[in-house]
Amino acid sequence: MKNQKFRINPPMKKKTKLRILIVTLILSALYVVAAFTTNFNVRGSAASPIDTLKRIFIVPLIDGDYRSQFPEYIGYMMETIAIAFAGLAIAAILAIPVGFLASRNLGKRFNYIGKAILNAIRAIPELIFAIIFVAAVGMGPYAGVLAISINSIGMLGKLYAEVIESIDTSNVDAIKASGGSRIQAMWYGVLPxxxxxxTSYAIYRFEIDVRASTVLGIVGAGGIGAPLILATYQRAWEEVGLILIVVVVFVSLIDLLSGYIRNKIV
Structure with a gap:
């Protein structure tokens, strides 16, 4: 029987134990202070939660007057999907050069510039971009497309850079050694x-952009968000339910379709 070697973990140092104890005490104190200083009073409502949930999820499905409005909200949802698709198409292309610039192996000493650009974009929510573009170009889908595209560049560029950093550089070196130019090395050695x-990351980002486009309508950037927030303000819970049902169905279908496509690609 072969001898088995067991590795014994070294005991935890006293300084580490003391740090853990201090952090635990600080967090416990913060939770206690928050519990005693936060106002947990909840204002009551004339309508019961059960009645509200019934109006949102049951009445729109059984009442013919509300079911007849489904085509209208499906049209708004299709506009939302179009905004997400157009924004993603722009971002998926523009994120490629930024991703190359931000990668350590290809961007080299200039990669900090690409990383700074991507970090700055990701630090700003798409809702802020939507407000800025609505003020710049006016209300409508165009502002939503610009907001989605700029915000998506930040995330896709970061993911692209990580993919580029993990490539096998032997093919690139072989092309350069055989007399190929830098462009040829990129085209035949890196892109394949x-x-x-x-493509897989872009499809996954499309799912996120569809959800984000739903929210951007709140600030006037087009899509189904505008009627949703309007119905919420008016306490028209049946219309809220109609919109939510449409959103859930389409997002679920997009999730299934994109998952199938990603499995075929990768």
Whole structure:
């Protein structure tokens, strides 16, 4: 029987134990202070929660007057999907050069510039971009497309850079050694390796952009968000239910379709 070697973990140092104890005490104190200083009073409502849930999820399905409004809200949802798709199409292309610039192996000493650009974009929510573009170009889908595209560049560029950093550089070196130019090395040595994952990440980002486009309508950037927030302000819970049902169905279908496509690509 072969001898088995067991590795014994070293005991935890006293300084580490003391740090853990201090952090635990500080967090416990913060929770106690928050519990005693936060006002937990909840204002009552004339309508019961059960009645509200019934108006949101049951009445729109059984009342013919509300069911007849489904085509209208499906049209708004299709506009939301179009905004997400147009924004993603722009972002998926523009994120490629930024991703190359931000990668350590190809961007080299200039990669900090690409990382700074991506960090700055990701630090700003798409809702803020939507407000800025609504003020710049006016209310409508165009502002939503610009907000989605700019915000998506930040995330896709970061993912693209990580993919580029993990490529096998032997193909690139072989092309350069055989007399190929830098452009040829990028075209034949890098792109074939990264395009499948680029496509997969772009499809996944499309799911996120559809959800984000639903919210952007709140600030006037087009899509189904505008009627949703309007119905909420008016306490028209049946219309809120109609919109939520449409959103859930379409998002679920997009999730299933994109998952199937990603499995085929990667």
């Amino acid at each position: 390796q990264v395009l499948p994952e680029f």
